[in-house]
Amino acid sequence: MIGTEVLTPGAQELIYGHKIMDSLHEHTPATTFLCANLVNPQIPEFETHKVFTINNKRVLVTSIIDPGLERKAIHGLQIAEPLPALEKILKIPHDLAIAVLHFSDAKARRFMRSVTGLDIAIFATQRGTMKESEFINGCWLLKNNNHGKTIGYLDWDFTTGKPSTAKLIQINKMAYDADSKIAELVNKYETWVRKHYIEMEKKRDKTTADLTIKIPYVGSQNCGTCHPQITASWQNTEHARAYASLQKKCKDFCPDCLPCHVTGSREHDKQGFRSPTDTPNLFNIQCEECHGPAEDHIKNPKSPYGLKIDASTCTICHTANNDPEFFFKDDVQLITH
Ligand code: HEC
Ligand code: HEC
Ligand code: HEC
Ligand code: HEC
Structure with a gap:
């Protein structure tokens, strides 16, 4: 439905194997799967690269994957050395070369230092957001942020050989509500996820040892009698409504989301x-x-x-990924009582 022209499989797709590839292909028959260093892909519509001609400019697109991920690729897939594979593709005539890098952040940067001739590298699996454009060894680096919260956007200027715009676009409910078909899918998915986690929760073995571990947390309902003003002030903060935010998104049972929207998570x-x-x-x-x-x-x-409160008290939740604008000195002013 999104109708992407190319899809570059990463570790997640490889873990799920052919089933997910076949299903993706079935739903998006016009999509080509790209990877320069996948040895025996056995994927329908697979290519090592693709050249698009846009306004008389040849745009070369490929992707490479870290061989370190091979141990996770449990479906008999093999990953060749990325550098020779990429260098071979960069010899194909082009005006702009783009590669998606399925690497860890540090590895991708190290890798880029040994590559020449690449114009844009898209980091595929990194947490954190792109605060400003980064330039390594003649190549512009673009991050998308994980969890699909944002999407990288770039305008390329062929006269200067530089991006004229590079930014992250937030994807929120308003964006997909505009398309009723997508909104329906998202709602269906979110309702399914919630049901799934509630069922998991019911099945969980309640006799496990951790039920006998004592919980030293008493809850804020035990503070108001002696600290009434502070409690009232806290009730006015977003912190006091963080669980409702998950409920609104059907994620109130989702283990991915709970740790930062509750108190004292394990x-x-x-x-x-x-x-x-x-x-x-x-x-x-x-x-x-x-x-x-x-x-x-x-x-x-x-x-x-009372613990000594400093930035580290907050950054376990206000991470660079979730809240790139978080700045302790300013933000603490908004919650002190
Ligand atoms: C029975 C009354 C009572 C209850 C209940 C109570 N507190 Fe207190 N709290 C006090 C008193 C009295 C002090 C001041 C102690 C002192 O003089 O050093 C205090 C001090 C504190 C301090 C340290 C302030 C400082 O300047 O060092 C914090 C933090 C605190 N309380 C948080 C809480 C929280 C959180 C709860 C609920 C879980 C809570 N309190 C429940 C009476 C209470
Ligand atoms: C998001 C973090 C956060 C939460 C949640 C929070 N506090 Fe605090 N609290 C602070 C900070 C920061 C200070 C400032 C003191 C410091 O720097 O150590 C503070 C100070 C205090 C003090 C000392 C105030 C004073 O005047 O000296 C008390 C008592 C206290 N908090 C009680 C509470 C109670 C009760 C609640 C819940 C109703 C609560 N806090 C919730 C971060 C928090
Ligand atoms: C356990 C995780 C957690 C911790 C620890 C935490 N926060 Fe938050 N904070 C959140 C969540 C989640 C929200 C959003 C709540 C919502 O809207 O659902 C939030 C919201 C906020 C907001 C309002 C939203 C915004 O960004 O404008 C401020 C300000 C804030 N936190 C400051 C702090 C500060 C300062 C600390 C440390 C003293 C802190 N927080 C510690 C999870 C946390
Ligand atoms: C690493 C901690 C962390 C995790 C995990 C986390 N959040 Fe949050 N969340 C935050 C913080 C911090 C804020 C407040 C800062 C902000 O608004 O960006 C927040 C804010 C929110 C908000 C209110 C602001 C908004 O964007 O509308 C919602 C809704 C939300 N989170 C939902 C979720 C969902 C759904 C998940 C699971 C997919 C999740 N969160 C997982 C830390 C976290």
Whole structure:
């Protein structure tokens, strides 16, 4: 439905193997799968590269994949050395050369230092957003950010041989609501995901040892009696509504999303939130997320309590990927009480 002209398989597609490739091909028959260093692809409509002629300019497009990912490619696929494979393709006459790099961030940068003749490298699997255009060894680097939250956009100026625009476009519900067919698919998918995780949650073995581990978090409903003003002030922050944000997106049971929208997640090496059914009192970013477990404090308020709060308190959630604009000194002003 998106109608992309090329699709460059990465580690995820290779893990799922031919089934997903066949299905993608079935749904997008006009799409060509591209990879310069996949040895035995056995994929329909597979090419090592493609040349598009746009306004009399030949645009060469290819992709390469890190051989380090091969161990994950469990479907008998083999990955050849990326550099010779790419160099061979760059010999094909062109006016602009674009390669998608399925590499880790650091590896992709190292790799680019040894490549000549590439104009645009698209980093395929990186977290984090592209704050400004980066230029390595004659090549412009473009990031998309993972999780499909943003998409990289670039205008190329052939007279200067540089991008004239390079930016990230946010993809939000408004963008796909404009297309009712896409909106319906997204809603169907989100409803399915929610049902799936609720079922997983029901099946989970409740007799496991972790149910006997004591939770030292008491929840913010235990703070208001002694700290009424602070509690009222917290209730006015987005932190107090973070779980509702997940509910709106049908992600209130999704393990991918929960850790940063609840208090004391074990994903963050804390001993608070366990699951939506076990610890519903720890939804949202409550007091104890920043100040630490308060079990002892509510029994003995005079004993020292409260973590030293600095940027690291926040950046476990306000990561470069989720909140690239986060700046501790300014943002802390917005939540202090
Ligand atoms: C029974 C009353 C009581 C309850 C309940 C209570 N606190 Fe307190 N809290 C106090 C008192 C009194 C102090 C000041 C202690 C002192 O004088 O050093 C305090 C101090 C603190 C401090 C340290 C402030 C500082 O300047 O060092 C933090 C943080 C805090 N409370 C958070 C919480 C949180 C979070 C909760 C709920 C989980 C909570 N409190 C529940 C009475 C309470
Ligand atoms: C456990 C994860 C978590 C921690 C820790 C955390 N936040 Fe947040 N924060 C969130 C989430 C999630 C939201 C968005 C809530 C929503 O709208 O659903 C948010 C929203 C905010 C907002 C309002 C939205 C914005 O960006 O304008 C500010 C300001 C903020 N946080 C500052 C901080 C500061 C400062 C700290 C550290 C002292 C901190 N946060 C710690 C998860 C966290
Ligand atoms: C690494 C921590 C982290 C994870 C994981 C995370 N979030 Fe958030 N989320 C944040 C922070 C921080 C904010 C506030 C800053 C901002 O608005 O960008 C936020 C804000 C939000 C918001 C309110 C602002 C908006 O964009 O509308 C929604 C909705 C949201 N997250 C949904 C999700 C969903 C759905 C998932 C799972 C797919 C998820 N989050 C996973 C940290 C996280
Ligand atoms: C997102 C992080 C965050 C959350 C959530 C949070 N606080 Fe705080 N709190 C702070 C910061 C930052 C300070 C400033 C003190 C510092 O720098 O250590 C503070 C200060 C305090 C103080 C000391 C105030 C003073 O005047 O000295 C108390 C008491 C306190 N918080 C209680 C609470 C209670 C109760 C809640 C929940 C209703 C809560 N906090 C939620 C970050 C947070």
